[in-house]
Every structure is written in C-alpha cells, then in structure tokens.
Amino acid sequence: MSVHTTMLADDVGARPDDAAVIRASLGNGECFSLLYDRYADQLFRYAARRLGPENADDVVSETFLAAFRRRHRYDLNYLDARPWLFGILTKLIAGRRRAELARYRALSRADATEPVDDGLASRVAEHVSAAAARTGLVRALTGLAPGDRDVLLLVAWNDFTYQEVADALGIKLGTVRSRLHRARERVRKALGDTNPIDFDEEK
Amino acid sequence: MRELTAVKEFGATLDGADGPSPEARQRTLAQFHGTARSRRAGWGRLGHPGRLVLAGGLAAVVTGAVLVSQVVSIDHRPPASQAAAAQILRAAAAHEAAQPTPKIDPGRFVYVESIGSDVETRDLPGGKTEYKLNAKHRRIWLSVDGSKAGLLLRRAKGSTGPWNRIELPGCKNGKKVGLDGRPARGVDDAATCQPHAAFQADLPTEAGAMRRYLYEHSQGDNPRDVQAFITAGDLIRERYLTPAQLGAVFGALADVPGTKLVGAVTDEAGRSGVAIGMPEDARGTRSDLIFDAHTHAFLGERKTLTRAFADFQAGDVASSSANLVTAFVDRPGQLP
Secondary structure, eight states: OHHHHHHHSTTOOSOOOHHHHHHHHHHOGGGHHHHHHHHHHHHHHHHHHHHOHHHHHHHHHHHHHHHHHTGGGSOTTOOOOHHHHHHHHHHHHHTTHHHHHHHHHHHHHHHHHOOOOOOOHHHHHHHHHHHHHHHHHHHHHHHSOHHHHHHHHHHHHHOOOHHHHHHHHTOOHHHHHHHHHHHHHHHHHHTTOSSOOOOOOOO | OHHHHHHHHHHHHTOOOSSOOHHHHHHHHTTOOSOTTOOBTTBOOOBOOOOOOOOOHHHHHHHHHHHHHHGGGGGGOHHHHHHHHHHHHHHHHHHHHTSOOOOOOTTSEEEEEEEEEEEEEEEOTTSOEEEEEEEEEEEEEEESSSOSOEEEEEEETTOOSOOEEEEEOEEETTEEEOTTSSBOOOTTSSSOOOOOOSBOTTSOOSHHHHHHHHHHTOOSSSOHHHHHHHHHHHHHTBSBOOHHHHHHHHHHHHTSTTOEEEEEEEOTTSOEEEEEEEEETTTTEEEEEEEETTTOOEEEEEEEESSOBTTBOTTOEEEEEEEEEEEEESSTTOOO
16 A cells, blocks of 8 residues: 555656556555556547447446556557557457447447438538448458457547557558558558558657 | 558547546556566466475486586587486476375365566666566465466565465356356456366377477567477476376477577576476577476576677576466465
C-alpha cells in the first residue's frame, strides 16, 4: 500500500513512466491502477468503435486483467505501455470477430434507412453522398483481412506509428507497411478513387 | 491520405461514452492485488516442494562430480555446461520416478507452503526509485479440480503478524464460487469461468510426450526453447503433479537446448541446492530451477538478472520461490 500511496503522492517529481509503474506493480499489484487510469479511456473508445459500447466495458476489463497477469513478462525497456495494451486488446477483439462484423453490418444498414432531417436540397445531396461513402467504407472495413484491419484502425484511430503497430501486434515493420498499404488500397477503391497516389508517409 | 482521413472521420462518428463505467473501473481495480509470480488470475505461483525422500547414491555422486568439474568454468564452456544441466535434470526425473503416487481425491485441496521473494520498488521524491528484495511466507490452498474456492495467505518472511488473506474463486458449472460456496463477485460476474484445477490428470507422464506438450502449450514472445522452459515453470508452480508427470517435465527439459548449469546456490529458505538455468538474453534475465544437490528433489525456482539494472548487479536475484511443503488437505485454511 505504501508504494501505491507514494507513487500517487504529489511530491513525486516527474510522472513515472509506464515501465516504472509496471515495475512497482510487481511488488504491489495495486500500483497497476495507475496504468488503468492512464489508458482505460483510450482503450474503451477504440473497443467501443469496433465492438459497440455494449461490449467495451468487458473487453477493456479483460485487457487489463490479462495485462496484469502478464506484467512480470513486460519488457521494462519499453517505457510506454500503450502498444502492449492495444496489442492485448486487439487479440481480445479478434476473439469477438462475429460481434465486430455484426456491428459493421448494423452500421451500414442504419445509414441506408436514416431519415434525412434537413429540407435544404444541397444538404440532402451532401447527406446522401456522405451516406453512400459511409456505406462503402463500412463494406471495405468488413471485407479487410482481420490483420489488415487491425493495422489500419490502430493507425487511423489511435495515431500509432509504424513502430508502435509492430510492437503492439508483434509483427515486422515491413509487414505493418504492406498490411497498411493493402488496407488503404481497399478503402480507396471503396471511396471511388480512380487515381490513387501511393502515400507512404513515415510517422 | 484521403482514405486515412475518411476512416478517421468515420471513427469519430461512432464515439459515445468517453470511457469505462465507474462500476467497471471499480470491479477491474479490485482485481489488482498480489505480486508478479501469478500467471493465472490471482493464483499464485505453482510449485512443488521438495519431496525429501533420499534418493540413491548414484545420482548424488553424479551431481557432486559435475559441480566440482564444471561449475568453475561454466562461462567458458557452455556445451559442457549444458550437458551437465541435462544430467542433473535427468537425475531429477529419476528421483521423481522413484516416488510413490498418492490417491488423489478431486474434492480435496492442494496445500503449498513456500517462501517467495520479489523486488519491490518505491518511487522516492526527486525522481529516484528505491529497490529492495522483499521475501514473503506464502500458504496457498487450491481446489484439486478447481470447482471450489481456494485461499492464499501471505505475510513478510519471519513475521508473526497477521496474514494478508486473498480468496481465490472456484468455478463450478461455469459460475464463480466464493469460499462460502455462494456465487462470487468479480470483474466478470456475467461471464462463464473455466476452473483452474490444481491437478491435471491428463498431463503426459513420459519425457518425449511432455516435451511436445511444453512446446505446443507455450504462449509468449520468447524464443521457442526459452518459452518451453518458462512454460515448464508455469506448469509446476503451486500445483500438484504426480511423480510421473513431474519426472516427465524434468526429463523433457533435459532435451531442451539452451539450458546451462548455474552451480551451487542457496535458496530463499536457506537450503543449498544446484541451479539449472535458461538465459533469457533479450530480457537480461535467467530463469533457474533449483534441485537438492544430493537427492535431486525439486526445491524451487528463481529469476536472476544477467545484466545490471538500476541498483542491481548482474547475478542479483529478482524473484525466487522456495517450496517447503506440498500436501493434500480437506479444506482451505487447514494445515497438513
């Protein structure tokens, strides 16, 4: 308990990095709550986007419990635990692929039937084309290979760098690049882009 | 670029709540207790105490000779060191094979008593961190078939003060149960559970089959051989294995490449033994199994640093576990 209290105390000069928190949690499990408070919201939003809010509470809890159980294996050279936690979350999401795909299907259906709430003609046109784009996007996401989708969404929704994606998913940098390339190609086609320029901006 | 922006904007339209509910947070944080040895939800180290039946003289002689001839030059002669490690592991397998197998009642409990140590850290004002090795006396009761709730008691080594008490839920018909036999509250109340049996009757009893089992059941990002060694440690820590199963584990490890003879060590309980290690180069650590130097009974395990880290030097112990007693009892809290 003293460790936890000490770590939380305001007189701790710098904010301890994630590795320091995990190290402390090896002696005192309660310190792990610091990590929870740092990352639970980000993980929750990401999980809610992919699985729906009704599944997000559970899967985030499971992520932290799995992380907590494996914390003695955490490589303390990595000061930032975000990729590690998102890697665990990604695996748990993979176990709920059916829920994820059902969510995407529901999203594209909801769009098709959503009433237009504005009488202005230009707004109507805008809405219709946005809805069409959205439907195409959802279809593209659904059609992606799961590994490609993991990479795309970590980059697009969490601003992960290539290296962070590689660390999170335990894959090589080259694999991150090729998966992202494939996923973007697919989305680009779904959006009706006929003149793709291959961006490969390194983060 | 456009497609990434489109995916990003699409994502933003899906957002609702900003984070987990306070209840979910509360339930999750309630699970964060204990020290790092546990690799199963709050279920501490599995382990096996020395079954201190004196083995025949031959094995003891082999180890004695190995210690004298190899330990000193271990770092310069890794192949000899690995051969020596395999010899000791085979002797440990033979020791187990000679032990009697008790009758095992699935309704009873495995009791394991041990001394375990971990590095405890404290962040001090001014950004410094203090590290110290913290030894605890552990008593754990685990349901043989996993259906009943178990109990973990811990206190500082040598302390006569009160025990820190942690209830370990059991799992019956897919539902968690507490020590009172009633459904347990926990983070995944609604979810179905899987029982964690302290004894698994279907584990291989032959070294070759056990070796395949270890490789097939290894999960983790370590090199395969290293992971197999770690999996073996996880398999025997604070559990009961029959002599045939435990012997198969040691026999299997004798054929896992990469092990080395560490040499004579004194464990956390003050007993002298011989350690067999598997270096984990990427982490700068080594996992050791410790055996009685004469009988080859399994005494426990430890994790040693192979690179300096913070206040620690290479060679310092980062965690350890010395098994004192393993027995079957009728209920949690009962001493054998």
